[in-house]
Amino acid sequence: MSGADILNYVNAEILVLIPVLIIVGQTLKQIPKMKNWIIPIVLAIFGIIIAAVIMEDVVGGVIQGILAAGMAVYVHQLTIQTTRKKKEDMKEK
Template sequence: MEYVAPEMLIVIAALWVLGMFLKNTPSFPDWFIVWAILIAGIVAALFVVGFSVEGVIQGIIAAGVAVFVHQLIVQTKHQEGGQ
């Protein structure tokens, strides 16, 4: 957690929610969800952390954490279902 700026925790949560909304949007292609989360993460981080290289890096990390947490949940549910 030392690599994630504390103020980015809310951005991670927001990106996770954004991903859930996009996943449930029928006309939004699944392959583009991670790209949308990445772009939104970078833009949000630039405003939260500042317009710098660190802001871009924090956005990439935030997007990665949001996608990773989502996959942890999906894969755990998949395993529990015995599939």
Template sequence: MDLLSFIMDEALILVPVLMVLGKIIKQTQLIPNRFIPLSLLLISIILTSVMLGLSFEAFIQSILIAGTAVFGHQLFKQTTTARQ
């Protein structure tokens, strides 16, 4: 099962956007690290609603998009960072 097959093509561009925004948030240290995924979810809800309109489907898409961005970041981080 491919996670990206559940995300609409129009909303797929938001995955790298959220990854970049997450990196910016982390670098500026405006928000504690534990709240970055939640803030990305809120940003995803806003951006997806702007792109797709206010609907239940847009809300589900925003959760999938934020989850994919956070999961992708963690997968990359945990496979490339040396264990101590």
């Protein structure tokens, strides 16, 4: 299942949450004592809370918040992996 497939399950009003979570994640990464493994957990919790408020539905908010956090982490990892691979390919030339 690709990111595009997962995106089909995210409600339109929650799509704005994905870039917000990416920014929050990048901000958390700048905190020296913040461990990398904690960031996705914080993003999930933050995403659930904000999605529940937006949707005015706790159950739907939990599902949409997790999906939005997952997409934010997916986009971040995709960026890292493609950037790293591009640098590795440039070194090989």
